[in-house]
Amino acid sequence: xxxxxxxxxxxxxYYNVENNVWARREADGTITVGMTAYACSLAGExxxxxxxxxxxxxxxxxxxxxxxxxxxVGPVKxxxxxxxxxxxxxxxxxxxxxxxxxYNAGWxxxxxxxxxxxxxxxxxxxxxxxxxxxxxxxxxxxxGC
Amino acid sequence: xxxxWRVLDTGVREAAENIALNRTLLDALASGEAPPTLRFxxxxxxxxxxxxxxxxxxxxxxxxxxxxxxxxxxxTGGGAIYCDEAQLGWELxxxxxxxxxxxxxAISRRICQAAVAxxxxxxxxxxxxxxxxxxxxxxxxxxxxxxxxxxxxLYQGTLLIEFDIERMLRVLKIPAEKLSDKAIxxxxxxxxxxxxxxxxAPALPEIQARLLRAFEREFGVSGVEGTLSGAERxxxxxxxxxxxxxxxxxLIERPTGEQPLHEAWMxxxxxxLRVRLRVDAPSGRLKxxxxxxxxxxxPRRTVADLEAALRDSALEGLEGRxxxxxxxxxxxxxxxxxxxxxxxxxxxxDSQPLAPRTLA
Numbered sequence: 001x002x003x004x005x006x007x008x009x010x011x012x013x014y015y016n017v018e019n020n021v022w023a024r025r026e027a028d029g030t031i032t033v034g035m036t037a038y039a040c041s042l043a044g045e046x047x048x049x050x051x052x053x054x055x056x057x058x059x060x061x062x063x064x065x066x067x068x069x070x071x072x073v074g075p076v077k078x079x080x081x082x083x084x085x086x087x088x089x090x091x092x093x094x095x096x097x098x099x100x101x102x103y104n105a106g107w108x109x110x111x112x113x114x115x116x117x118x119x120x121x122x123x124x125x126x127x128x129x130x131x132x133x134x135x136x137x138x139x140x141x142x143x144g145c
Numbered sequence: 146x147x148x149x150w151r152v153l154d155t156g157v158r159e160a161a162e163n164i165a166l167n168r169t170l171l172d173a174l175a176s177g178e179a180p181p182t183l184r185f186x187x188x189x190x191x192x193x194x195x196x197x198x199x200x201x202x203x204x205x206x207x208x209x210x211x212x213x214x215x216x217x218x219x220x221t222g223g224g225a226i227y228c229d230e231a232q233l234g235w236e237l238x239x240x241x242x243x244x245x246x247x248x249x250x251a252i253s254r255r256i257c258q259a260a261v262a263x264x265x266x267x268x269x270x271x272x273x274x275x276x277x278x279x280x281x282x283x284x285x286x287x288x289x290x291x292x293x294x295x296x297x298x299l300y301q302g303t304l305l306i307e308f309d310i311e312r313m314l315r316v317l318k319i320p321a322e323k324l325s326d327k328a329i330x331x332x333x334x335x336x337x338x339x340x341x342x343x344x345x346a347p348a349l350p351e352i353q354a355r356l357l358r359a360f361e362r363e364f365g366v367s368g369v370e371g372t373l374s375g376a377e378r379x380x381x382x383x384x385x386x387x388x389x390x391x392x393x394x395x396l397i398e399r400p401t402g403e404q405p406l407h408e409a410w411m412x413x414x415x416x417x418l419r420v421r422l423r424v425d426a427p428s429g430r431l432k433x434x435x436x437x438x439x440x441x442x443x444p445r446r447t448v449a450d451l452e453a454a455l456r457d458s459a460l461e462g463l464e465g466r467x468x469x470x471x472x473x474x475x476x477x478x479x480x481x482x483x484x485x486x487x488x489x490x491x492x493x494x495d496s497q498p499l500a501p502r503t504l505a
Contacts, residue, residue, distance in 0.1 A: 047197075050197055070250055071277045071291055141245055
């Protein structure tokens with residue numbers, strides 16, 4: 001578990017730091033994708049969520065869902081290439097769940113990666129997580145979660 | 146020399162083309178093909194949904210069809226609006242890194258405050274009202290919203306030069322009582338155009354020049370008139386193919402039954418306080434609240450400000466939100482208290498929903 005400037009960033013997850021998204025590898029080879037606590041803090045309370053539909057193939061760094069908060073709309077980007085296999089109905093009903101529990105109940109989509117091993121190299125995990133986000137927050141002038 | 150922003154004036158266009166241009170210009174900036182840009186635009190008559198809204202829930206589609214009013218979906222969020230040639234759209238396509246931080250709330254505030262300065266230079270007392278409105282004495286004159294794509298931002302607003310309130314009431318499913326003189330008068334308390342405020346609408350070139358000047362000052366740039374590049378024209382063709390048609394409008398479809406309309410009133414010694422509101426049942430949020438009645442309140446704008454504060458807010462914590470709104474504000478009311486506003490909203494929420502509105 002890493003905490004950077006008050007933002008919780010579990011170090012067992014895989015992060016695309018630039019896109020502010022995480023992936024969790026599930027036992028069956030699929031992944032769960034969501035927004036980081038830092039992304040949630042920047043966005044403020046999320047009021048709408050539209051995921052791409054199950055069955056759709058998404059390239060790495062392309063949008064798997066669109067979220068809206070305050071006055072802004074933004075994409076959430078795929079950590080790796082894969083097929084969407086599920087979206088989160090509970091989040092669709094209550095998008096604020098993303099802010100409340102970004103790493104568990106607030107997940108955004110589940111994906112079946114095409115080739116995790118080939119693409120996951122750009123993702124940050126484990127001991128490197130804290131320093132990567134500290135550098136990002138520093139560059140973005142972020143005060144804290 | 147200060148850095149240059151391209152200034153585009155794309156004139157009056159169909160809704161789908163204007164929205165496709167949003168996508169085109171944002172992607173062109175994000176991919177490094179285009180410079181930061183200020184764009185002015187206008188619309189042929191249209192109803193524009195927020196990105197996450199559904200046409201059935203927000204619009205009187207039958208009326209739109211009968212009147213030849215186009216329906217489209219913005220790529221930005223927020224609520225549905227009615228637009229025609231008498232509003233001026235302004236849009237900034239800029240890099241997030243140029244703000245020196247990633248705080249989107251602060252970024253939208255800064256952009257809105259620049260727009261406010263431009264509008265004030267036209268002689269009206271405009272101010273920024275969080276989260277998203279530019280208003281004059283409590284009446285909205287420019288709604289705004291943004292979208293980001295990586296480091297690229299689009300932030301846009303529509304400035305009401307003149308505005309057909311009756312048409313807006315017919316197009317949008319606003320929880321107004323019905324289309325009556327009273328409803329129109331009550332809408333006028335919430336919306337204002339430059340013409341309403343100044344007696345005559347300033348000329349379009351003057352409005353554009355004032356806005357440009359204000360953005361140049363705020364961001365330390367100079368605007369240079371430009372045109373769409375060849376690459377952008379190609380992108381536009383592709384984006385228009387996606388957005389010009391039913392599929393884009395139907396991208397999000399939700400049944401009207403998910404957003405029931407409720408009403409309640411209470412008789413107090415100060416008069417009648419009535420509320421109509423729309424709730425998004427699945428998310429448990431107030432969508433829109435509309436207070437009317439013959440009570441006395443000063444300043445008058447308090448009602449519109451309270452409506453803005455309650456828009457899109459969770460039902461949970463309603464009473465606390467209303468109390469917080471009144472706290473620290475100088476409001477004179479006669480025979481009415483802040484808790485009455487929360488009380489009448491709660492009574493409406495507890496009531497049976499009304500049948501869908503039909504306009505005579």
